[in-house]
Amino acid sequence: xxxxxxxxxxxxxxxxxxxxxxxxxxxxxxxxxxxxxxxxxxxxxxxxxxxxxxxxxxxxxxxxxxxxxxxxxxxxxxxxxxxxxxxxxxxxxxxxxxxxxxxxxxxxxxxxxxxxxxxxxxxxxxxxxxxxxxxxxxxxxxxxxxxxxxxxxxxxxxxxxxxxxxxxxxxxxxxxxxxxxxxxxxxxxxxxxxxxxxxxxxxxxxxxxxxxxxxxxxxxxxxxxxxxxxxxxxxxxxxxxxxxxxxxxxxxxxxxxxxxxxxxxxxxxxxxxxxxxxxxxxxxxxxxxxxxxxxxxxxxxxxxxxxxxxxxxxxxxxxxxxxxxxxxxxx
Amino acid sequence: xxxxxxxxxxxxxxxxxxxxxxxxxxxxxxxxxxxxxxxxxxxxxxxxxxxxxxxxxxxxxxxxxxxxxxxxxxxxxxxxxxxxxxxxxxxxxxxxxxxxxxxxxxxxxxxxxxxxxxxxxxxxxxxxxxxxxxxxxxxxxxxxxxxxxxxxxxxxxxxxxxxxxxxxxxxxxxxxxxxxxxxxxxxxxxxxxxxxxxxxxxxxxxxxxxxxxxxxxxxxxxxxxxxxxxxxxxxxxxxxxxxxxxxxxxxxxxxxxxxxxxxxxxxxxxxxxxxxxxxxxxxxxxxxxxxxxxxxxxxxxxxxxxxxxxxxxxxxxxxxxxxxxxxxxxx
Numbered sequence: 001x002x003x004x005x006x007x008x009x010x011x012x013x014x015x016x017x018x019x020x021x022x023x024x025x026x027x028x029x030x031x032x033x034x035x036x037x038x039x040x041x042x043x044x045x046x047x048x049x050x051x052x053x054x055x056x057x058x059x060x061x062x063x064x065x066x067x068x069x070x071x072x073x074x075x076x077x078x079x080x081x082x083x084x085x086x087x088x089x090x091x092x093x094x095x096x097x098x099x100x101x102x103x104x105x106x107x108x109x110x111x112x113x114x115x116x117x118x119x120x121x122x123x124x125x126x127x128x129x130x131x132x133x134x135x136x137x138x139x140x141x142x143x144x145x146x147x148x149x150x151x152x153x154x155x156x157x158x159x160x161x162x163x164x165x166x167x168x169x170x171x172x173x174x175x176x177x178x179x180x181x182x183x184x185x186x187x188x189x190x191x192x193x194x195x196x197x198x199x200x201x202x203x204x205x206x207x208x209x210x211x212x213x214x215x216x217x218x219x220x221x222x223x224x225x226x227x228x229x230x231x232x233x234x235x236x237x238x239x240x241x242x243x244x245x246x247x248x249x250x251x252x253x254x255x256x257x258x259x260x261x262x263x264x265x266x267x268x269x270x271x272x273x274x275x276x277x278x279x280x281x282x283x284x285x286x287x288x289x290x291x292x293x294x295x296x297x298x299x300x301x302x303x304x305x306x307x308x309x310x311x312x313x314x315x316x317x318x319x320x321x322x323x324x325x326x327x328x329x330x331x
Numbered sequence: 332x333x334x335x336x337x338x339x340x341x342x343x344x345x346x347x348x349x350x351x352x353x354x355x356x357x358x359x360x361x362x363x364x365x366x367x368x369x370x371x372x373x374x375x376x377x378x379x380x381x382x383x384x385x386x387x388x389x390x391x392x393x394x395x396x397x398x399x400x401x402x403x404x405x406x407x408x409x410x411x412x413x414x415x416x417x418x419x420x421x422x423x424x425x426x427x428x429x430x431x432x433x434x435x436x437x438x439x440x441x442x443x444x445x446x447x448x449x450x451x452x453x454x455x456x457x458x459x460x461x462x463x464x465x466x467x468x469x470x471x472x473x474x475x476x477x478x479x480x481x482x483x484x485x486x487x488x489x490x491x492x493x494x495x496x497x498x499x500x501x502x503x504x505x506x507x508x509x510x511x512x513x514x515x516x517x518x519x520x521x522x523x524x525x526x527x528x529x530x531x532x533x534x535x536x537x538x539x540x541x542x543x544x545x546x547x548x549x550x551x552x553x554x555x556x557x558x559x560x561x562x563x564x565x566x567x568x569x570x571x572x573x574x575x576x577x578x579x580x581x582x583x584x585x586x587x588x589x590x591x592x593x594x595x596x597x598x599x600x601x602x603x604x605x606x607x608x609x610x611x612x613x614x615x616x617x618x619x620x621x622x623x624x625x626x627x628x629x630x631x632x633x634x635x636x637x638x639x640x641x642x643x644x645x646x647x648x649x650x651x652x653x654x655x656x657x658x659x660x661x662x
Contacts, residue, residue, distance in 0.1 A: 131485065131486075143586070145586070145587075147478060147483055152478055152587070153588070154462065154587055154588025155462075155588045155589075155623070156588065157588045157620045158586065158587055158588035159586065159588075160585040160586065160619045161585070161586055163582075163585045163617075163619040164495075164582040164585055164586060165497055165578040165579070165581065165582045165617050166496055166497075166499050167498055167499050167500075167501075168497050168498050168501075168574065168575070168578045169498075170498075175619065177616060177617055177619075178616070179617075180617075243499065247496040247499045247510070250496065251494075251495040251496045251582060252586055254491040254492070254494045254495055255474070255476070255489065255490065255491065255492055255495060255583055255586065255587075256476075256483070256485055256489055256586075257484070257486045257487065257488045257489035257490075258485060258486075259486060285508060285509070286494075286496050286508055286510075288491045288494040288506065288508075289488045292486070
């Protein structure tokens with residue numbers, strides 16, 4: 001059995017899977033917001049132990065544990081740096097070694113978006129495709145690209161579709177630049193925009209819903225509720241996000257001519273098929289070859305895709321080399 | 332010896348090269364503006380014969396002739412369709428068979444931009460790079476991508492960097508869409524824009540220079556002269572083109588994280604290094620990973636790159652499979 005952990009800014013998702021990647025145990029815990037890498041690693045180990053218990057296996061008996069991590073992942077060294085959504089995580093931390101020490105199994109790490117795209121390619125919506133663009137629409141907008149069955153990582157930072165320019169001189173992005181797709185479509189950027197509009201006296205139920213649910217941020221479920229109530233600000237901001245996603249994804253398709261686009265992430269998964277269809281429609285006016293657009297589909301593995309994809313980092317048989325996305329054992 | 336033909340909307344360039352791709356003979360003729368495919372093929376054969384004569388070889392003794400063609404190229408079938416810059420060339424025409432019949436050698440066809448990018452990769456500015464984005468700045472703006480040493484063609488239409496959106500809702504492009512990079516940077520679009528500005532009463536020397544040189548279109552040399560005279564409209568439009576190229580190429584780099592960008596095409600080659608440096612600077616504000624930007628260089632093979640790249644379509648030894656970009660013999 002193999003296992004996978006999806007390390008997010010708000011939650012840690014762990015799964016144990018069998019030889020056919022079927023989930024046999026899972027667990028989810030919140031990501032610690034303080035205590036730095038040590039606290040995060042400890043919580044990851046705890047979440048993994050729970051998932052293993054649910055699957056009826058000891059963690060030391062697992063063939064290996066894969067981790068999909070944010071930040072700058074060095075798979076060979078087993079380290080993660082610059083994970084800005086995580087507590088005090090700037091300099092490289094030896095995640096693979098630390099986690100392996102706690103759980104007694106080899107640990108393989110990869111980029112969070114890459115492993116989720118890989119999972120959709122191997123097991124999910126893109127099983128039949130040879131080339132794929134994965135778009136993960138959440139706090140930010142991440143992307144992953146598969147050409148001829150192989151993940152393309154460039155010099156380590158490919159896939160930053162959130163920072164494709166859709167409006168030169170346009171809105172300021174959370175990255176500091178102007179006109180990025182994420183400046184219009186990222187949940188983080190939309191929240192900043194909503195707060196600005198409220199300060200200007202515009203009305204919305206977004207923050208009331210947030211408070212009623214005991215949250216401090218506009219998470220995907222809050223946007224979903226506000227849209228259901230036809231809250232004008234939520235509708236307006238999501239409309240803008242969809243237009244930006246349409247232009248940015250169409251630009252990528254004009255450049256790459258992939259067979260398929262899959263859309264996931266917190267907002268993508270929560271809003272689901274009707275909104276994926278709207279993104280597809282928003283792409284059409286910008287597609288250069290518009291008589292054979294790529295298939296545009298929601299992710300098939302949902303919230304567990306990242307963790308299942310992380311488990312794919314673990315080699316199936318010990319003698320085979322690790323599969324792409326590149327992974328390295330901590331042992 | 333191998334040979335190559337670069338078929339452009341205004342000129343046909345033919346070369347004969349030796350085993351090391353050194354040019355041993357060349358010829359250039361204008362592209363016929365009437366007479367349809369038959370007239371174009373006949374002129375291509377004539378240009379090729381001249382180049383062969385200059386190299387001291389009969390065309391029937393060549394190992395093969397490669398052609399870099401505009402339009403929709405079907406390399407396996409040897410046909411070209413929808414070459415809109417060429418006279419009456421819409422339905423598929425058997426270019427490879429027709430040319431082979433006239434010249435007595437096998438003919439291999441490929442996409443014009445792809446073969447030029449391939450030439451820069453094999454022999455030119457990108458010899459040391461593993462991944463490359465080629466940008467051809469001329470009447471339109473074309474692109475070609477090489478990943479891990481292989482040309483990526485997608486489903487046949489990858490590389491349309493000219494139609495990456497840089498300003499949603501922006502200027503109308505010659506393709507009919509809005510806000511494409513080419514709407515600001517393409518020589519065709521800039522000429523339309525210049526005519527509009529003149530109609531509005533703005534002053535420029537662009538059209539005087541054009542008439543003095545006996546031309547009917549604003550070719551690259553005319554832009555170069557106007558820039559040297561500091562013609563305000565030419566300076567303004569080229570500034571806008573550079574900003575658009577900066578945003579669009581940076582978007583592609585954010586997505587692909589390639590090692591190198593090479594810039595060619597009629598305008599790119601004519602304006603050369605100082606303008607390539609300006610495009611590089613215009614990319615910087617939009618690069619997501621800006622501490623290690625890709626190298627940005629002018630093409631090294633200049634005007635002959637397309638024809639030399641076309642010659643690379645011809646297999647070196649008869650028993651080897653054709654090299655990428657995919658090519659098919661007409662025989």
